[in-house]
Amino acid sequence: MQLRIPGPTPCPEEVLSSLSRQMINHRGEEFAELIWNLTERLKNIFMTKGDVFILTSSGTGAMEASIVNTLSPGDRVLALSNGFFGERFSGVASAFGAEVLKLDFEWGKAIEPEKVRDVLKKERDVKAVLVVHNETSTGLTNPLKEIARVVREYDRLLLVDAISSLSCIELPMDEWGCDVVFTGSQKGFMVPPGLSFIAINERGWEAYKKAKMPKFYWDLGKAKSFLEKGQTPWTPSIPIFFALDVALRLIEKEGLRNIFERHKRVADKVREGIKELGLSLFPDERYASNTITAVRSPDGLDTRELLKILREEYDVVLAGGQDRLSGKIFRIGHLGKVSEADMDEVLRAIGSALSKMRR
Numbered sequence: 555m556q557l558r559i560p561g562p563t564p565c566p567e568e569v570l571s572s573l574s575r576q577m578i579n580h581r582g583e584e585f586a587e588l589i590w591n592l593t594e595r596l597k598n599i600f601m602t603k604g605d606v607f608i609l610t611s612s613g614t615g616a617m618e619a620s621i622v623n624t625l626s627p628g629d630r631v632l633a634l635s636n637g638f639f640g641e642r643f644s645g646v647a648s649a650f651g652a653e654v655l656k657l658d659f660e661w662g663k664a665i666e667p668e669k670v671r672d673v674l675k676k677e678r679d680v681k682a683v684l685v686v687h688n689e690t691s692t693g694l695t696n697p698l699k700e701i702a703r704v705v706r707e708y709d710r711l712l713l714v715d716a717i718s719s720l721s722c723i724e725l726p727m728d729e730w731g732c733d734v735v736f737t738g739s740q741k742g743f744m745v746p747p748g749l750s751f752i753a754i755n756e757r758g759w760e761a762y763k764k765a766k767m768p769k770f771y772w773d774l775g776k777a778k779s780f781l782e783k784g785q786t787p788w789t790p791s792i793p794i795f796f797a798l799d800v801a802l803r804l805i806e807k808e809g810l811r812n813i814f815e816r817h818k819r820v821a822d823k824v825r826e827g828i829k830e831l832g833l834s835l836f837p838d839e840r841y842a843s844n845t846i847t848a849v850r851s852p853d854g855l856d857t858r859e860l861l862k863i864l865r866e867e868y869d870v871v872l873a874g875g876q877d878r879l880s881g882k883i884f885r886i887g888h889l890g891k892v893s894e895a896d897m898d899e900v901l902r903a904i905g906s907a908l909s910k911m912r913r
């Protein structure tokens with residue numbers, strides 16, 4: 555089977571077998587050794603000297619944590635949005651009482667750093683900027699390095715959703731000056747759903763001290779004091795910790811640079827293959843993502859029917875479009891455990907499903 559949606563992604567055999575281990579005491583020494591070890595190794599992936607915490611939740615839990623740990627109700631935040639997940643990030647900030655200033659870009663077009671500068675220049679009281687690094691809904695990678703440079707120029711807090719990019723697409727958080735960055739286990743990490751990872755730097759902790767949004771489960775101050783004892787405040791998803799240990803070993807063995815390169819090679823192959831099939835990419839190609847390819851639905855062709863044929867007759871599972879893109883695009887996930895050979899198979903299946911439909 556080719557499960558090629560933008561998460562959950564396929565897990566390597568070694569990762570799957572680690573899931574059948576017996577539980578351990580999450581307040582005991584073995585777990586303490588494990589969480590300290592995993593936390594240090596995750597810092598290498600975030601490329602940070604700041605703090606990293608492993609939360610038991612999907613990625614959206616970490617998204618909420620980034621907001622409630624750094625902001626107070628009434629704080630003004632600038633939410634950059636060019637897709638479904640940009641909308642979600644903005645929505646979380648509103649739900650907790652932030653005064654959200656939206657800067658919208660067309661779905662499929664990149665966020666423009668210059669426009670961010672124009673807003674920050676005028677709006678002196680904007681405290682934080684929210685951005686999605688890799689917009690999974692449109693298959694587009696925003697120019698985060700340039701956006702971060704603008705945010706640093708105006709010295710605001712920068713919160714980054716890196717759920718579908720971290721570990722696959724370069725994001726050196728300290729070097730670029732991002733303050734809080736979060737991701738989830740089930741996308742680039744080749745681990746089942748169940749954990750999220752969040753990194754926070756000194757500026758993030760300064761904001762934490764003043765942040766008054768309600769929080770309990772997501773309180774990173776609590777996570778920090780428990781981590782000192784080698785624990786989490788609440789019962790962690792122990793099996794996914796085991797799985798992460800194995801997956802990080804695979805990631806370390808291959809090397810981050812090589813992983814970034816592999817994702818680029820695989821994505822180039824997918825983009826070429828899609829064009830050869832006579833289809834076109836949805837996003838601005840200059841910003842096309844190396845982890846997800848969004849393809850415009852061919853004229854007059856029912857995407858739902860295409861995905862159904864692929865699933866039932868070729869054992870290839872792809873994703874449709876979300877929200878306003880439903881029926882307009884389909885998406886191929888190529889992140890984590892993925893090779894060029896996998897994509898050859900997927901492209902061949904799409905090709906023959908299309909000719910079957912056109913017959």
Ligand SMILES: *Cc1c(COP(=O)(O)O)cnc(C)c1O
Binds near residue numbers: 560688
């Ligand atoms: C998958 C994804 C999310 C949501 O993560 P969940 O684990 O489903 O909560 C948020 N943002 C982006 C960019 C994603 O790709």
